[in-house]
Amino acid sequence: MPSNDERLLAAGIYVISFFTNFIGPLIIWLLKKDDSSFIDYHGKEYLNFLISYTIYSIVSSILMLVLIGFVLIWVVGVLAFVFTIIGAVKAYEGNEYRIPFVFRILK
Template sequence: MSDEPQIPPSVPSQEARQWAMFCHFAAFLGLIFPFGNLLGPLIVWQIKKDFDPFVNDQGKEALNFQITVSLAAIVCFLLMIVVIGFPLLMLVGIAALVLTIIAGIKANEGQSYRYPFTWRALK
């Protein structure tokens, strides 16, 4: 098994592209609820993963990225003891925001997006 993007055999339907986009954008629930950045993509993916292979692929990718972001944030909080955690947490937050927006736009265009620097716990 490789980390190559799983390209669907045809262009996903408009509805599949929208649900894939929602998988990515559901991470913004983290701005409202604690752990919403994990729960949002998880819930959307679990509900719609059987709808279309593209939604399943992008849902897993979104969830893997949010798991990685959460782990990076925990490390940043621990590093706040030595001050470096404050700027690192800002950097992680800005990167997560930008990459999530890019991923949602790409998914809505029907392109399979792969986040950089992501630990892919879900295969």
């Protein structure tokens, strides 16, 4: 069971992403990944999530040429928002959460 500090920092990775999309979570992960496997897991999960959903956003933007992208970009945005909140809650509860539709690039 992760400590309260580990849970708070892991949840912080997700929460701070609303204010600093990339830099905040990266800093937390880089500073604490060697101290806690729990924080390391959530840091990698968030960064994989960010990479995957950035790719989905780019593809949706390209698909705007054939109009379906206008719907897909909203779907991607809503899913990113919802999965970030779920990730923060699960991390704070001390659970590992695998975000759906994510390419696991960082292992």
